[in-house]
Amino acid sequence: MSQLTQGELEVMQILWEHGELKPSEIQDNFPRSIKNPALRSVLGVLLDKGHVSRRQVGKAFLYKAKTRRESAFRSMLGHLADQFCQGSTRALLFNLVQSEKLSAQDIAELERIAKAASGTKSQSPKTTRVKSQKGN
Amino acid sequence: MSQLTQGELEVMQILWEHGELKPSEIQDNFPRSIKNPALRSVLGVLLDKGHVSRRQVGKAFLYKAKTRRESAFRSMLGHLADQFCQGSTRALLFNLVQSEKLSAQDIAELERIAKAASGTKSQSPKTTRVKSQKGN
DNA sequence: AACAATGTGTAGAAGTTACTGCACATGGGG
DNA sequence: CCCCATGTGCAGTAACTTCTACACATTGTT
16 A cells, blocks of 8 residues: 555544544644645545545545554554665664663663563563553 | 655665766666666756765766765654654654564663663673764 | 535646656767 | 767656635525
């Protein structure tokens, strides 16, 4: 499935956050001013690409994200890895760890998360929930 | 500086790898078939955007990458973090660590790299100096 | 029934990326 | 000097993204 452009991504973010919306509601939640037909133009592209679905309710269409946020994220990350890390997200990760300035505490946290995620002998399998915090 | 497109990135990769080249040489190293004027069109865009410089030698132009590979990588990674991790590459890193399936060995390696890069005082800070990336 | 509000459909313009074709310039070998 | 290979300059096409303008349809209210 083809990559999301900037504008398409802006729309997807709103759908991921709010669920099922009609165009005017997306407009209301848009980070910048956008005219209705311009927005619908983007929605049309997203529909063609299969990233959203829509259903008619009354006279309006409700749009819903079909591609999951995590999938889109992974896809874009994978694309970046293709370009800069021989296609390996792992190599990308190592690169990132190397260039980020991490505190000892960060590193400990990192290790805990890694172990919990690998599902092996984790020391304290508490709620190491980090996920995509969208506390908007 | 504006983001690199797919085609622009393909050209940059070759310049990063080979140094200073003239268009026909870039063509020879191109992963797919591309006609000379098409390539020069991309080079022109890269020149406008400031990502490459060129100098005339004889009757030909030699093109050289001006933006460093690491800078472009970090920039694109930052862009991705803006979209999916509230602008924090650190959050992106944590997310990645969580979703990658890492072996215990990977985790140990990760920790080693992290500590070396951060130059912490928890261990022997031997080869701390990894790289000094400065903004281009 | 007429009207305003809301929402859709369609047409199309502007900018960018990616590409093609062709004419022109320069430098070495006959 | 003429020819030809290499390389540039320039004009223009095609697809895509983003956006605008405007007409038409539906619903609720008066």
